[in-house]
Amino acid sequence: MTSSQASTPTVFDVQRIRADFPLLARRVHDKPLVYFDNANTSQKPLSVIEAVDNHYREHNANVARAVHQLGEEATAAYESARDRLARFLNAPSRNEVILTTGTTQSINLVAYSYALPQLKPGDSILTTVMEHHANIVPWQLVAARSGATVKAAPIDQRGELIVEKYVELLTPEVKLACVTHVSNVLGTVNPVREIARECRKRGIPLLVDGSQAAPHRPVDVQALGCDFYAVTGHKMLGPTGTGALWAKREHLEAMPPFFGGGEMIREVRFSGTTFAAPPHKFEAGTPNIAGFVGLSAAIDYYASVGFEAIHAWEQQLLHYATERLREVPGLRIIGEAAEKEPVISFLLEGAQATDLATLLDLQGVAVRSGHHCAHPLMQFYGVPATLRVSLAFYNTREEIDAFVVALLKVRKLLL
Ligand code: PLP
Numbered sequence: 412m413t414s415s416q417a418s419t420p421t422v423f424d425v426q427r428i429r430a431d432f433p434l435l436a437r438r439v440h441d442k443p444l445v446y447f448d449n450a451n452t453s454q455k456p457l458s459v460i461e462a463v464d465n466h467y468r469e470h471n472a473n474v475a476r477a478v479h480q481l482g483e484e485a486t487a488a489y490e491s492a493r494d495r496l497a498r499f500l501n502a503p504s505r506n507e508v509i510l511t512t513g514t515t516q517s518i519n520l521v522a523y524s525y526a527l528p529q530l531k532p533g534d535s536i537l538t539t540v541m542e543h544h545a546n547i548v549p550w551q552l553v554a555a556r557s558g559a560t561v562k563a564a565p566i567d568q569r570g571e572l573i574v575e576k577y578v579e580l581l582t583p584e585v586k587l588a589c590v591t592h593v594s595n596v597l598g599t600v601n602p603v604r605e606i607a608r609e610c611r612k613r614g615i616p617l618l619v620d621g622s623q624a625a626p627h628r629p630v631d632v633q634a635l636g637c638d639f640y641a642v643t644g645h646k647m648l649g650p651t652g653t654g655a656l657w658a659k660r661e662h663l664e665a666m667p668p669f670f671g672g673g674e675m676i677r678e679v680r681f682s683g684t685t686f687a688a689p690p691h692k693f694e695a696g697t698p699n700i701a702g703f704v705g706l707s708a709a710i711d712y713y714a715s716v717g718f719e720a721i722h723a724w725e726q727q728l729l730h731y732a733t734e735r736l737r738e739v740p741g742l743r744i745i746g747e748a749a750e751k752e753p754v755i756s757f758l759l760e761g762a763q764a765t766d767l768a769t770l771l772d773l774q775g776v777a778v779r780s781g782h783h784c785a786h787p788l789m790q791f792y793g794v795p796a797t798l799r800v801s802l803a804f805y806n807t808r809e810e811i812d813a814f815v816v817a818l819l820k821v822r823k824l825l826l
Pocket of ligand 1: 450451512513514515516543545546591593594595620622623643645784
């Protein structure tokens with residue numbers, strides 16, 4: 412047992428968890444892999460990989476079209492992902508959960524189907540400076556078409572949203588307010604309940620980007636009190652190309668469909684087509700059936716470990732990694748909010764983030780460098796890029812130690 416294992420103050424059996432993730436055993440550039448790019452996409456447990464494999468081996472068919480046995484099995488499996496997502500988000504009804512390709516599609520659906528039909532010149536959409544481009548650009552596109560504008564609430568140097576300013580910006584011409592639950596760059600956890608309360612007082616619907624929250628904490632859309640909540644499957648142990656939008660029934664009923672095609676209709680006539688009820692009204696075409704089978708297994712995996720244990724372990728890792736990084740000379744952490752998920756962005760004096768990431772990769776360490784699809788946030792901090800370490804519950808203190816050793820080594824090469 413190494414000294415850091417001996418001092419681990421928890422019974423969380425991370426080695427048992429790691430055994431469920433085959434890819435974590437890989438070597439990269441002949442070094443043991445240290446995968447710290449979880450905010451980009453998570454690794455997948457065997458149960459997810461096997462569920463997808465088993466679906467194609469045993470149950471593959473299209474959904475909702477065939478009356479044969481396989482068609483029924485595929486439809487049941489696909490629809491059970493909706494049930495699981497509804498429970499995972501504590502949605503009041505499974506019919507309020509639209510299965511999408513991920514957060515980008517979910518937010519675009521709200522932009523084109525909810526916002527665009529009602530926006531007019533003089534209206535605005537409120538977002539924040541710390542958003543991923545997926546929670547900025549769709550709003551800019553529909554604003555450009557309608558003559559509306561996009562406003563951004565400011566943050567402070569610690570990387571916390573200035574909530575009073577957000578609330579001040581909730582003026583009557585705001586038709587939709589948006590906020591990320593957790594920042595993909597800073598790890599900041601935003602006070603979504605409080606924001607939702609202020610939005611409700613003013614009758615302004617709130618969309619929450621939950622991409623970086625759902626992999627780390629239980630989400631309860633009813634307790635949060637928002638109107639729309641988007642998640643992306645590949646960041647939460649599931650396959651790429653899966654995700655969901657939860658929306659209040661009243662919005663879904665009023666929203667026109669976004670994509671037209673098969674599966675979303677009641678009856679098609681050239682004299683006029685009628686549409687299926689939500690959620691199917693928003694799910695035209697053949698979906699990523701196997702992907703959702705995998706996402707179901709991912710949600711089951713989270714349930715088997717439990718978010719309480721996940722959160723406790725990840726917070727230990729976050730604090731340990733933050734402490735260790737503070738020991739590195741010339742290193743500046745960007746984002747020091749009081750409440751964070753395990754994401755640490757930083758700069759190293761005299762070294763480019765991309766050069767660091769490239770050299771770290773040669774040491775077997777996978778981190779992300781760049782603007783993280785958050786240009787306005789980079790502009791706020793006056794930097795072109797950061798290096799980002801993003802942790803998951805299958806990471807260890809030993810990996811953090813190995814990462815710091817590698818960082819000190821590459822720092823020597825660059826400076
Ligand atoms: N929102 C946030 C906060 C993200 O971190 C990401 C992905 O990095 C997205 C949205 C976009 O997710 P996807 O590409 O899966 O649609």
